[in-house]
Amino acid sequence: MLKAAIVVLLLATIASLFSGLFFLVKDEGDSTRLLKALTVRVSLAAATLALITWGFCSGQLVSQAPW
Template sequence: MLKVVIVLLLIAVVISLFTGLVFLIRDGGRTNRVVNSLAVRVGLSLTLLVLILVALWHGDLSMNPTPYH
């Protein structure tokens, strides 16, 4: 379940990135929609980072060990 949430947040970040690009092309930077899209993307990225760090701290996620141990 946790991995599904992480993938969904990553997809939301990519969607926000492309909507910001569309707003930049369409508006030419005259409106605040690009800035709002950036704020959403930063918020989603911070949420994703905190979720991953908390999951690592609780042991729900684990780092892959190197194959040469």
């Protein structure tokens, strides 16, 4: 369940990234839609990092790295 939530947040972050790119190209500079897209993207990235940190601390996510 946690991994699915992380994947959904990552996909939402990518969607926000492309919507920001669209607003950057199409808007004339008078709109605040680009700023709102950036705010959403940063919030989604922070939520993703928080979920990953919580997953490692709770033991639901484990690292298989050999070091």
